[in-house]
Amino acid sequence: MKNLSWRLIAVLVVIVMAAVFILPTATMYLKGTNEPDMWPHKKINLGLDLQGGMHLVLEVQTEKAVENAMSLKISDIRQALRKIAMKNRGVALVDQSSKLNVKLLSPDDLPEFKGIIADDFPDLEIASTSESGGVTLVTLAMKTAEAERVKKFAADQALETIRNRIDEFGVSEPDIRKQGENRIQIQLPGITDTKSAKDLIGKTATLQxxxxxxxxxxxxxxxxxxxxxxxxxxxxxxxxxxxxxxxxxxxxxxxxxxxxxxxxxxxxxxxxxxxxxxxxxxxxxxxxxxxxxxxxxxxxxxxxxxxxxxxxxxxxxxxxxxxxxxxxxxxxxMEEARVLAIALRAGALPAPVKILEERTVGPTLGADSIRKGVWSMLMGGLVVILFMAVYYKGAGLIADLALVLNVTLIAAGLAAFQATLTLPGIAGIILTIGMAVDANVLIFERIREELNLGQSPIAAVEAGFEKATLTIMDANVTTLIAAIVLFQFGSGPVKGFAVTLGIGILSSLFTALVVSRLLFDSILRKANVKTLSI
Structure with a gap:
């Protein structure tokens, strides 16, 4: 009875918590509002493919960031030359490159100039020197390690600046992440004014x-x-x-x-x-x-x-x-002024960005995706429920009850962790339904074997759960590891699939090993059942 008590308490706590997190979403959709009005004010976030919106892939022009950094060196070099009265014909940025040209009037000044660069500008190096018409032309370039650091910093700063701008723009649940070294993927679910969003994101906002x-x-x-x-x-x-x-x-x-x-x-x-x-x-x-x-x-x-x-x-x-x-x-x-104010408040981009990929998903297409996804989930679940009820009889009904609770727990988990539900995520839920039934099938077959050996219903259930638990844990843990890897290294649809799959595996283990066992024990012990319908 001790085991029964802790299982009952655990199941009740989980059901209450699931209800707390799923009710705000349920009431929101029933009332047709956009935001939940019930505590804890968390709802299931829908991805770009389910509610429509905009998908962008940007490339940060990191070479321009190096060029900007070099242009800032011009006044410092001029001041250093002025300080020692070294005659020159100017310091200028080489067109369409990240190099500087310094024109010295005397070749004898070259060794001293090299010393100045080595001492005062350690991140620069002399790329080449040449003489023409009595003028020594020295070309300076940024060292490779420093240039890479500037590029990385520019990409990271661009990511944060764009995130700040989108937050102020008022887009809910945006997905903004780096791709590779200098690309940024942006997903803005539910956005309708795509032109203003693109203007805001791409504006360098260098105010002078x-x-x-x-x-x-x-x-x-x-x-x-x-x-x-x-x-x-x-x-x-x-x-x-x-x-x-x-x-x-x-x-x-x-x-x-x-x-x-x-x-x-x-x-x-x-x-x-x-x-x-x-x-x-x-x-x-x-x-x-x-x-x-x-x-x-x-x-x-x-x-x-x-x-x-x-x-x-x-x-x-x-x-x-x-x-x-x-x-x-x-x-x-008013809209142009608002976009400009947001760009200025969020700060300037360290380098220009270029739109490499742009996709817009309409809300109608998103609604159609939701409808088809939900229907596929309902039809798949219904077929599984009918199969379990017909093939395993009374025990199948217990599995069906655990299955319904499993789907409820997945929805509550999505709301609690503020995860985003995508179309591949719905596929993950459908896959989880199959895996949850698979765990029950292993348990039921073990129970059947024990009953065929002449065990009593209570002893058969205990032996069936004990012998199947290790196999179920092995199968689900390996799948959970795969889900974690997909979540860590995947992006977009792959990540959405991994989220629902991971939550689904954990809820499947709970419903198969705890909830189903609790229902079996309650029926067998309290109802004093002599035969088991399986």
């Missing part, structure tokens, strides 16, 4: 404050090239009423006065005078001090607000602006 070059002629720059120290960028405008877009060329100074790294907040506000939304930004203490100095030193000049090489606005500085606050205007719609 630079002066407008008002001393040079834009037309001349368009016909020939931009003057030294400036570049041609475009002021993008969109008419909120007609939706017409326009691009105005502007000459913008290359020197960056302030970047978005100093941002602490970005939010959408509405300008009642202009009747349009704008993005209000706020800097940290250091950034606020720099912004105050920049505006104070450049009164009556135009300050361009540049995001990802696009000019959003270029207002005239009328007075010094203390307090570290500014506005970004650009004829935004």
């Amino acid at each position: 404050f630079r002066l407008v070059d008002e001393d040079s002629d834009v037309r001349t720059a368009l016909e020939t090239h931009a003057p030294a120290g400036s570049e041609l960028l475009y002021l993008e405008r969109k008419d909120a009423t007609t939706g017409a877009e326009s691009s105005t060329p502007m000459l913008i100074k290359k020197r960056v006065l302030l970047t978005g790294d100093s941002l602490t907040d970005a939010r959408v506000l509405f300008d009642n005078m202009a009747n349009e939304p704008y993005v209000s930004i706020e800097f940290d203490r250091k950034g606020g001090h720099i912004f105050s100095k920049v505006t104070g030193d450049n009164i009556n000049r135009r300050l361009a607000i540049v995001l990802d090489d696009t000019v959003y606005s270029a207002p005239v500085i009328r007075t010094k602006i203390p307090g570290g606050k500014a506005q970004i205007t650009g004829g935004f719609t």
Whole structure:
């Protein structure tokens, strides 16, 4: 009776916990709401293939991250050369590469220059040197180990930045993970505004404050090239009423006065005078001090607000602006302003990203997948239940009861662990139903053997469970190991299958070895059954 007591307590505790976790999902679908309103406010999450949404595979342009890191070295090298008064014709980034060219006016300065690089820039190395017209050209490159570190950091930072942006965008249950060294897989279940999501994810969000070059002629720059120290960028405008877009060329100074790294907040506000939304930004203490100095030193000049090489606005500085606050205007719609504010709050991507793969699953297709998956599960379960009832008679009904509890426990496990149910996951549940019955078949056949040997029903049941337990454990544990490996190294559908399979194996062991044994013992001992229907 001691064994009966602990089994009964364990089964009751498990059933109560399963009910607690499965009821919020059940009431949610019965009421037709999107979020559960019952404690513990956890529901079964549906994957992309079941509720529709967007699937993206992005590639982080890590080479660009190395190029950006090298460009930051330019001012440091210039300052080091200026400090020792070494004459040169400039330090510049080699076009379309991650190398720097340094032009020394005297070949005799080369040994000293090599010493500076070795002492002050240990992550750089001299790739080549050449002489032409009395000028020594030194090409610098980042060391291989440092370049790999920068690339890895860029991919990891891009993953976190994109995750922060999506969290603020309001997508529930997103699946964001790395693939290989520089790829990111994103699944956004239930999302309908795919364009805004792609714009938000792909926006580099490199915010810069630079002066407008008002001393040079834009037309001349368009016909020939931009003057030294400036570049041609475009002021993008969109008419909120007609939706017409326009691009105005502007000459913008290359020197960056302030970047978005100093941002602490970005939010959408509405300008009642202009009747349009704008993005209000706020800097940290250091950034606020720099912004105050920049505006104070450049009164009556135009300050361009540049995001990802696009000019959003270029207002005239009328007075010094203390307090570290500014506005970004650009004829935004509310949604455009919201996406921009999210991108700025989440931070800039360390390198551009490229969309390699894009798939959109409509909600209708997802609903159809759910219907077919549920029907297949019901039909498979019904066939198994009928077979067990016909072939094993009364004992088969006990197995059927344990089977229903098994499926209930799987659903409760998915809700409790906030796992995502996918179409392959439903296949995993169907496979688990078969495995659960397989355990009962082993037990029942052992019981039949004991009964044929003349054992009493109680002794036959005890011997049947004891002799079948080790075999059942071996079979299920090996399958559980396979499920763990699939979960660890798989992705997408494979991982969804592994989740339900793993939870199903654990619940199958519980229902076959504990619940079925409890039901047998209760019937045989309390009802004093002399013959066993098996």
